[in-house]
Amino acid sequence: MNALELLMAGLLLASGLCLWRAWLGPTAADRAVSVDLLGILMVGFCAVLTVQTGKDLYMVVGLAWALVAFVGSLALAKHLEGRRFDD
Amino acid sequence: MIDFAEPRDLAAYVLMALGLAFDLVGCIGLVRLPDVYNRLQAGTKCVTLGTFLLLLGVVVRFGLGAMGWKALLCVWFVAMTSPTAAHAIARAAHRSGVPLAPGSVLDRYREDGDARDGAEQDDAVHQGSMP
Numbered sequence A: 001m002n003a004l005e006l007l008m009a010g011l012l013l014a015s016g017l018c019l020w021r022a023w024l025g026p027t028a029a030d031r032a033v034s035v036d037l038l039g040i041l042m043v044g045f046c047a048v049l050t051v052q053t054g055k056d057l058y059m060v061v062g063l064a065w066a067l068v069a070f071v072g073s074l075a076l077a078k079h080l081e082g083r084r085f086d087d
Numbered sequence B: 001m002i003d004f005a006e007p008r009d010l011a012a013y014v015l016m017a018l019g020l021a022f023d024l025v026g027c028i029g030l031v032r033l034p035d036v037y038n039r040l041q042a043g044t045k046c047v048t049l050g051t052f053l054l055l056l057g058v059v060v061r062f063g064l065g066a067m068g069w070k071a072l073l074c075v076w077f078v079a080m081t082s083p084t085a086a087h088a089i090a091r092a093a094h095r096s097g098v099p100l101a102p103g104s105v106l107d108r109y110r111e112d113g114d115a116r117d118g119a120e121q122d123d124a125v126h127q128g129s130m131p
Helices: A003-024 A028-053 A057-081 B007-032 B036-062 B066-095 B108-129
Strands: none
Touching (some): A003 A028, A003 B007, A028 B007, A057 B066, B007 B036
16 A cells, blocks of 8 residues: 555545535535535645556546536535526 | 655655644544534534644745645635535535534524525515515
8 A cells, every 4th residue: 555545535535424414414415515615625636646556547537527516516506505507 | 765864854844743733623523413504513613724734844844845835725626615615514504504512502694594585585585575
């Protein structure tokens, strides 16, 4: 287990804590928060993968993941607020 | 891969380890804090800074080439989108009636929001009463 795999294990632990909050979160807003944080954590995971493999591809994946997580969080927030998506 | 004999790789690894520490602290706060709003503020700020540091580790490791500029673009994008998403979720939680933690003493947003909702209702009544 080299040093970067240690970083990945730590990020997986953080993602597990996020999933734990999504599992037991009492309201839907808690689950929206944890899903939002999971998206940002995965961008960091893509950064670690970039250093591990030295490939350009993972940074592009992280960029696209940040965009999709942002749009998903906004859609969840609109849904929680009880408005339509084009409002 | 990381080669600890090179100072650039060592600096990148220190940055990434700091980022991982911030991520872990944010996620522990997400699990431990009592309230949606507390969880948002712990989680969003710590995890955003942790992701910054992880991406800056990529910039330090590879220099400002193709990967470094993409990592900087990622930093800019996360800096723009993460507070916006957190603000939208907090507003949605407040408007959908999620209660504050029992020890909370002040809810400024409810005071302002009630005033503004009242103004909107007055507008609606006013428009409804127009011939």
